[in-house]
Amino acid sequence: MSNGDFESYFQQRARRFASFYSSEPVARMLGRGPMFDRLRITIDIASSLSPDRVLDVGCGSGPLFPPLATKGIHVTGIDPAEAMVALARQQASAYPGLVDVDQRSWEELTEVDAYDLAVALGVFDYVAEAAQLLERMGRAAPHVVGSFPAPGLRLNLRKRRYGAQGVTVHGYRATDFASLASEAGLEVVDRLPLGRAGYVVHFRRLQGNTETSPPGPPASGS
Ligand SMILES: C[S@@+](CC[C@H](N)C(=O)[O-])C[C@H]1O[C@@H](n2cnc3c(N)ncnc32)[C@H](O)[C@@H]1O
Numbered sequence: 001m002s003n004g005d006f007e008s009y010f011q012q013r014a015r016r017f018a019s020f021y022s023s024e025p026v027a028r029m030l031g032r033g034p035m036f037d038r039l040r041i042t043i044d045i046a047s048s049l050s051p052d053r054v055l056d057v058g059c060g061s062g063p064l065f066p067p068l069a070t071k072g073i074h075v076t077g078i079d080p081a082e083a084m085v086a087l088a089r090q091q092a093s094a095y096p097g098l099v100d101v102d103q104r105s106w107e108e109l110t111e112v113d114a115y116d117l118a119v120a121l122g123v124f125d126y127v128a129e130a131a132q133l134l135e136r137m138g139r140a141a142p143h144v145v146g147s148f149p150a151p152g153l154r155l156n157l158r159k160r161r162y163g164a165q166g167v168t169v170h171g172y173r174a175t176d177f178a179s180l181a182s183e184a185g186l187e188v189v190d191r192l193p194l195g196r197a198g199y200v201v202h203f204r205r206l207q208g209n210t211e212t213s214p215p216g217p218p219a220s221g222s
């Protein structure tokens with residue numbers, strides 16, 4: 001992948017990042033409230049779709065597992081960072097037979113129609129090839145949900161903080177999603193704001209797009 005330090009950044013900070021989920025009030029005080037907002041919005045979208053199988057791309061420590069698995073939804077989490085996978089497997093162990101965790105990156109996603117919904121929260125922030133990630137998710141599932149940070153002061157501060165560690169952060173304007181979707185063979189169903197932090201966007205396959213051929217080789221530079 002082009003943003004080579006993205007994976008190692010979260011590998012080194014897995015416990016610290018996961019700990020934001022231990023207290024919502026504290027996380028909100030630290031400006032991390034959108035992590036909870038994007039989870040809630042995604043759970044609402046998932047509930048409206050009644051999926052049997054959900055793919056969680058860049059699942060991190062697995063905050064999406066409990067709300068989905070307790071509804072009887074089967075979740076597959078993928079994440080390349082070993083430390084995140086260890087935390088995710090710990091979380092998954094509470095839901096035997098319902099949650100699987102694979103250590104792999106989105107560039108290794110080759111499934112076709114294996115899921116009803118594919119989700120990526122806090123991942124498009126660091127991916128330069130957003131349309132390629134969307135396309136892979138759209139092949140894996142007919143519905144796709146992603147969170148996207150918006151340009152602005154908040155993002156500029158993040159760019160500086162992460163940039164110092166060699167990680168590039170990308171911002172998305174409200175007007176970007178229709179073209180991103182169409183590049184990926186998808187259309188926008190809904191775009192839900194996360195305050196000033198950005199959006200959660202629900203995409204679905206373009207009607208009539210029955211393309212299910214396997215994706216091409218991994219993104220160049222990956
Ligand atoms: C900001 S965290 C979000 C974790 C989780 N989705 C959440 O909402 O808490 C981003 C996650 O993406 C993972 N990641 C890094 N490179 C990735 C890649 N190439 N493919 C998939 N996930 C990746 C990181 O290891 C990290 O767990």
